[in-house]
Amino acid sequence: MMHTKFKAALLTVALLTSSSAAMAEENFWQWLVTFTRQKEVKPVDNKTYADECGSCHYAYPPGLLPGKSWAKLLDEKALNDHFGENASLDKATLKAIYDYAMENAAEKSWYKRSRKIAVATEDETPLRITDVRYIKRKHHDIPEKMIKGNKDVKSLSYCNACHTQADKGIFDSDTVSIPNYPDWD
Ligand code: HEC
Ligand code: HEC
Incomplete structure (x- = not known):
């Protein structure tokens, strides 16, 4: 399950167009850290x-x-x-x-x-x-x-x-x- 979510996140990062790549990466790591809370x-x-x-x-x-x-x-x-x-x-x-x-x-x-x-x-x-x-x-x-x-x-x-x-x-x-x-x- 974690594996699927991880892949979904990577895909989302790849599709992110609105913010700069650096910003997206920073947000991504932040998201990973708060992994268990990201549902809501x-x-x-x-x-x-x-x-x-x-x-x-x-x-x-x-x-x-x-x-x-x-x-x-x-x-x-x-x-x-x-x-x-x-x-x-x-x-x-x-x-x-x-x-x-x-x-x-x-x-x-x-x-x-x-x-x-x-x-x-x-x-x-x-x-x-x-x-x-x-x-x-x-x-x-x-x-x-x-x-x-x-x-x-x-x-x-x-x-x-x-x-x-x-x-x-x-x-x-x-x-x-x-x-x-x-x-x-
Ligand atoms: C003086 C009272 C008051 C303050 C302070 C106030 N609001 Fe409101 N707000 C209202 C009222 C009244 C409504 C409409 C509620 C309704 O339609 O039942 C509302 C509605 C909203 C809505 C729409 C809610 C919906 O129906 O989806 C948002 C978003 C919102 N306020 C954000 C804020 C934010 C952000 C702040 C701080 C800057 C703030 N409000 C401060 C009185 C206030
Ligand atoms: C009158 C009570 C009531 C109010 C007020 C209310 N909700 Fe809800 N909300 C519900 C109920 C009941 C459900 C569940 C609907 C269902 O599962 O069929 C729900 C479902 C939801 C869901 C989906 C939950 C899920 O498990 O998929 C979200 C998100 C949500 N509400 C957000 C809000 C937000 C944001 C506000 C305020 C702007 C709000 N609700 C105001 C009663 C309310």
């Missing part, structure tokens, strides 16, 4: 990002959107009207958050779900994770009453309402529990 999404490991972007909702790991989406979202003007809220930041904080998101965006990550998100967004620039085709497809069977009509969820945007290990970047269906609907899977 890299959890947030930046305190500024976690604090500033985790105060109104779950701090979304940058590997859930491509860099081109983060560039649009993490813009000074855009943050003044961030989904109807003022989420503006001072210049230095914004730069730190922007750089962190860009470095860890879906297309830069070796984590499996990030790879899928990168592929699903090749031809589009969604401003929402919940608008990414791959993410939509994973949730389209869940009845609205369990999301919008559920006082403990309210919106699909609140990933951690149902994904009990979202803070570790784990979204596997085995770790899901929809509030008030314990028997649904």
Whole structure:
């Protein structure tokens, strides 16, 4: 199994065209080191990002959107009207958050779900994770009453309402529990 994954990784490296070869190699070795964790999404490991972007909702790991989406979202003007809220930041904080998101965006990550998100967004620039085709497809069977009509969820945007290990970047269906609907899977 490891052998197959290793070959798949080499192939991916060979196919990588967006970043320089040196960068790809560095990312590759980093990926090999974190081999056992590469199935899901890299959890947030930046305190500024976690604090500033985790105060109104779950701090979304940058590997859930491509860099081109983060560039649009993490813009000074855009943050003044961030989904109807003022989420503006001072210049230095914004730069730190922007750089962190860009470095860890879906297309830069070796984590499996990030790879899928990168592929699903090749031809589009969604401003929402919940608008990414791959993410939509994973949730389209869940009845609205369990999301919008559920006082403990309210919106699909609140990933951690149902994904009990979202803070570790784990979204596997085995770790899901929809509030008030314990028997649904
Ligand atoms: C002042 C509150 C507030 C802050 C601070 C904030 N957000 Fe948001 N964010 C929102 C609201 C409200 C929504 C829309 C939620 C909904 O539609 O239910 C949202 C939605 C999002 C979405 C889309 C989620 C989806 O539906 O897929 C992303 C991505 C996002 N925020 C990223 C960030 C990042 C990155 C930061 C840090 C720079 C941040 N947010 C800080 C309030 C905030
Ligand atoms: C209302 C509860 C709920 C919310 C909120 C929610 N999810 Fe899910 N999610 C589910 C359920 C249930 C499944 C399992 C679907 C299945 O296996 O049929 C799932 C599946 C997934 C999967 C695929 C897991 C797998 O094993 O293949 C991913 C990835 C995912 N969700 C990401 C997210 C992200 C990111 C957010 C926030 C933007 C989110 N989810 C918000 C309930 C939710």
